[in-house]
Amino acid sequence: MTLKLENVEVSIQAAPILRGVSLEVGTGERMGLVGRNGAGKTTVMRTITGLANMAGGRVLWNDEDISNMQPRQRAALGFGYMPEDRRLVPDLTVEENMLLPAWANKEIDGQKGLNFVYDLMPELTEMAARKALLLSGGQQKMVALGRALIAGRKLLLLDEPFEGVAPALAKRISEVITSLKGEGLSVLIAQSELSHSLELLERESVIERGEIIKVNVIDQSSANT
Numbered sequence: 001m002t003l004k005l006e007n008v009e010v011s012i013q014a015a016p017i018l019r020g021v022s023l024e025v026g027t028g029e030r031m032g033l034v035g036r037n038g039a040g041k042t043t044v045m046r047t048i049t050g051l052a053n054m055a056g057g058r059v060l061w062n063d064e065d066i067s068n069m070q071p072r073q074r075a076a077l078g079f080g081y082m083p084e085d086r087r088l089v090p091d092l093t094v095e096e097n098m099l100l101p102a103w104a105n106k107e108i109d110g111q112k113g114l115n116f117v118y119d120l121m122p123e124l125t126e127m128a129a130r131k132a133l134l135l136s137g138g139q140q141k142m143v144a145l146g147r148a149l150i151a152g153r154k155l156l157l158l159d160e161p162f163e164g165v166a167p168a169l170a171k172r173i174s175e176v177i178t179s180l181k182g183e184g185l186s187v188l189i190a191q192s193e194l195s196h197s198l199e200l201l202e203r204e205s206v207i208e209r210g211e212i213i214k215v216n217v218i219d220q221s222s223a224n225t
């Protein structure tokens, strides 16, 4: 399953935000999207999930043009999104928060998703009954990652998954993402230039003012940790 963006244009209030963005994420590939604050990373993510309106270009999934597909249909294709601000509901438990995508979309099997997530991140089992508001910021990122995985069994879109997370938890999140390779899951990870880690990426696209300016192939033997 390959994701392709072809010459995507997005404008917000007549201001061009994405200017001809093209990128490709292959099956099981971990691709980075790196750029400064405001470069357009979140807008790329929102375009892929169907939350941003495109003014031009196409989004292809396995060569099918999904540019006009609604966000819920894309979730049913196996797209999962972890927004930068986590968007957990404070009064719901960890488990309820993770089940939200399945509650909103009958095509997503919540129980199957939960089994997968608890298997991958056993620490979430221990927190399952706790309210989200009682968790640390880093724990909330773990829950948001778990929730993205409930729907995101083919393509995972992670917006700044390490931002504001203590090193030990960041390492754990990185391990979890790495272990998804065996599942054939494609992952796109947005990171800002300042909190930029290469250790789990195979390639990265660099975005500047709404344009991809280059794609780097990452040699893991020399990547920063």
Ligand SMILES: Nc1ncnc2c1ncn2[C@@H]1O[C@H](COP(=O)(O)OP(=O)(O)OP(=O)(O)O)[C@@H](O)[C@H]1O
Pocket: 012, 013, 017, 035, 036, 037, 038, 039, 040, 041, 042, 043, 044, 084, 192
């Ligand atoms: N709803 C909106 N209304 C107006 N401008 C917006 C809106 N959403 C995004 N923008 C603008 O679009 C540009 C790209 O924003 P985007 O959030 O995609 O960048 P980003 O690379 O993810 O940055 P950050 O890391 O700060 O989130 C910014 O200049 C931002 O101000």
